[in-house]
Amino acid sequence: MIFKVFYQETSTETPVREKTRSLYIEANDEVEVRQNLKTEPFHIEHIDALSEKHLAYEERQPDFKLWKK
Known part of the structure; x- marks a missing residue:
């Protein structure tokens, strides 16, 4: 599952x-x-689990990139 972290x-x-x-x-x-x-070193405000539709929308954004350590 993909999460969006603010x-x-x-x-x-x-x-x-x-x-x-x-x-x-x-x-x-x-x-x-x-x-x-x-x-x-950052402060997590909110975490959203992305639905399939929301993920499809986010993937179309130019700054979409999965975080890797």
Whole structure:
């Protein structure tokens, strides 16, 4: 399953909507997503599991790329 993760680049600052970034990661569930990203220096705001239609839409975007460690 593909998840879309919304995050702030730093965990030390207050989250600001305009600075929210996103990445796409393949995992079995949200727990696995968090485990895979726990060493990253950013603050996770929200994780969405993408439906087939939503994934098809996201894949058409020029900045779509699956996150790899």
